[in-house]
Amino acid sequence: MTEANKRQSPIKVCAAVIYHQNKILITLRPMDKKLGGYWEFPGGKIEGQESPEEALKRELQEELDIEIDVGELVETVHHSYDWGNVVILAYGCRWTAGEIKHLEVADHCWVAAEKLQDYNILAADQPIIQKIQEQLP
Numbered sequence: 001m002t003e004a005n006k007r008q009s010p011i012k013v014c015a016a017v018i019y020h021q022n023k024i025l026i027t028l029r030p031m032d033k034k035l036g037g038y039w040e041f042p043g044g045k046i047e048g049q050e051s052p053e054e055a056l057k058r059e060l061q062e063e064l065d066i067e068i069d070v071g072e073l074v075e076t077v078h079h080s081y082d083w084g085n086v087v088i089l090a091y092g093c094r095w096t097a098g099e100i101k102h103l104e105v106a107d108h109c110w111v112a113a114e115k116l117q118d119y120n121i122l123a124a125d126q127p128i129i130q131k132i133q134e135q136l137p
Contacts, residue, residue, distance in 0.1 A: 010078065010085035014052040015043035015125070016060060016093040017074050017132065023110035024132070025095075026119060027063065030106045034083070039119045041090060041128060042105070052089045063105050066098035075131040079124035090128045 018025040027042045029035055044059035046052055053070040060068050071092040079086050100108055111119065113136055116129045 008084055010087045012046040012052075013043060013086050013088045014046055014056045014059070015041040015088050015090040015128065016056050016068060016070075017041055017090055017128065018068065018093045018095050020095055020110060023112055024116065026109055026111055026116070026121065027105040028107040028109075029122075030104070035122060036106075037120070039109070039121045040125050042108075043088075043090075046089075052091065056091060056093065060093075061098075063103055064098070064108070065101040065103055067096045068093045069096050075128045077124055077127045079127075081124070086124055088124055088128070090131075 016025070025042060026039045029038050029040060031037055042060055042063055043056055044063070046055040047058075050058070056070050057068060060066050071094065074090045074092050075088075077086075077088040077090065079088065102108065109119070113132050116132070121129065
């Protein structure tokens with residue numbers, strides 16, 4: 001990591017862990033975006049004075065055209081990429097309205113928690129997967 005990356009404030013990101021019919025929603029990053037081709041929990045950057053909950057609701061509307069209720073914080077992840085640092089706040093969420101559309105994602109998939117490792121998921125999301133799997137019965 002470069003000295004500039006060490007000094008730079010981390011990018012604050014929120015992620016939704018949405019359970020539906022005993023599966024979890026993941027989305028595929030478009031190839032033309034940074035880290036394209038990787039799967040991730042849906043969400044995005046927290047903008048301005050938004051709360052993480054407000055950012056999650058906005059991001060899911062923009063990316064998938066769905067509405068969610070945001071629940072408890074599942075995990076906080078600090079991750080360093082070669083281009084900079086991120087802090088991810090992952091929340092358990094409930095899908096409340098809308099049909100999933102691929103507005104800003106390449107694809108989506110509903111995956112059983114124990115099968116999440118079968119997908120090429122972003123390195124920064126791995127601690128979230130670990131936390132989810134630790135809570136499995």
